[in-house]
Amino acid sequence: MQQDYRRWYSHHLGRDMEMLVYGNWGYPVLLFPTSMGHYYEYKDFGLIETVRGFVESGKVKLYCIDSIDRDSWYAKHLHPGTRIWNHMLYDRFLSEELVPGIQRECNVRKIGVSGASFGGYHALNFAFRHPDQVGHLLTMGAAYDIRSFLGGYYDDNVYFNNPPDYMPNAQNPEFYHMNIVLGTSAYDFCKPDNYHMSDILNRKGIRHHLDVVPWGDHDWPVWKEQFPRYLSMI
Template sequence: MSYQASHAVKRAYQKWYSPHLQRDMELLVFGDGGKPVLFFPTRTAHFYDYEDWKVIDALAPKIDARELQIICVDSVDKDSFYNKELHPSERIKRHELFEKYILTEVLPFIKQNNTNHQIISAGCSLGAYHAVNLAFRYPQLFSKVVGMSGRYDITIQLSFFEDLFEGYMDQQIFMHQPTQYLPHIKSEATLDKLKQLEIIIAIGETDAFLANNLLLDNILSEKGIQHEFFIWQGEAHKAQYWSQMVQLYF
C-alpha cells in the first residue's frame, strides 16, 4: 500500500521559458535534499500527475528524511510523438528538442539547487521510455535509472499501442529506441559507463510491454550490463502499483 502523508512534503513550483522548446515549461520539486530523482510523466501526462495520483505521498518518508528530492517534469509528447500533423522525421526532432531541454536546462537547474549529483532518472509507462532512453544515451550523467511499466521501442506495433512513427524509420529514430540501439554498442568506454549505472526495470506479467521488457533484459545480460529485472503479478500498470514500486526501487 502507498504511504499516505500526514503532512504535505516541501513542494516548490517552477516555470521558465525554454529557448529549446520555444514555450513555457513547468515542473514541481518535492524536498530540499538527498539524491535528485528526475521523474518523467506517463504518456502525454503532466508534471502534477504523480502528485495527484498519490505517488509522491508514497515517497514522503524519504523526501522528509532528505534521502530523495523528486523533480517532476512536464511532457511534450503531444507536440512530438503524438503530433500526427507532423511527419515522423519531424516528430523525433521535436523529441530531441525536449531532450536538449532536459540536458541543458533541467539538469543544470537540479545541480544548482542540490549538491548531491547522484541523479536518478525514472518514469512510468512512456515516462519509463524517456527515463531509460535518456540514461542509456547519457549514462555518465546519471547514477541510476528506474523504468516502470515501460516499452523501450516505440516503433513496435501492439494490439492497443501503435508504432508512433507509423512504419517510418531513419537513423535519428533508431538512435532513440533502446532495444534497437543497445545491441549495436561496441565502444568499451560506452559499455563501461553503462555498467556503472544502477539499472532497475519493472513490468507486470500481463502488461502489453512484457515481451519488450524481456528483450531488454536479455540484451543487457548479453552485453554484461548488470541490472535488476522484476516481473509483478497482473498488469501492474496503474498508479497504485507505481506507488508501491517507487518505495522499493527509489
C-alpha cells in the first residue's frame, strides 16, 4: 500500500504540519485523529489496514492530518477565547490551505471527511461549516457539543463551532447533497450525541444514516468494523 509522508509550513498556523497519505489515486477522504492524536494514529491502531483493499484498488485516497487539539480544545492553560481562536486558525488552515490542495491533487470539487471520537467532531464540524467542500461525512463514536471544554465561556466563535447550536439555524442547499453517516454503538457514551444530531438533521429534512452497532463501546474494535463499511457507501 502506497504511503507518502508530507510536512509543510502552514501560514495560518505559523507552524509545520504533518500528514500521511495512502494511495496513488482514488476519491480523497480526509481523516482527523482522536483527542490530541497525531497523523500516524490510524496507522498505529490498525484502522488503515482495514481498508487496504479500497486504497490498493484505487477507490479511495486517504489523507491523515495532524491535529492541534493540545493548543485549542485541550489547552487548559490558555484562556478559552484563545483556545477557540486557535481552532479557528486550524479551520482556516483546513479550508484555505489543505483542502484546496487535495481538491486540485485529486481533481474533485468535494472531498470526504471522517474521524473517530474527537476526530468525528472535527469531521462533522468542518463538513457543516464548509458544505461546499465536502461531499461525504463519515463519523465514528463522536460527540458534537464542545461547550464542556470551555468552562462556561461563550462567544460567536464558540457558537459557530458547536454544531448542536448552529445547525438548527444553518441554511445551505449543499447540506441536502451530502452523504452523511453518523456511527455509534450500543454502549458508546457518545451515543446520545448522535441521536441528538440525527434529530436535528431530521427536523431540517437532511438525509443521513444513523448507524448504531448493536455491540461494543467507545473503542477501536467498533471503529475498525465501521470504517470499511462506511467507505463502501461512497
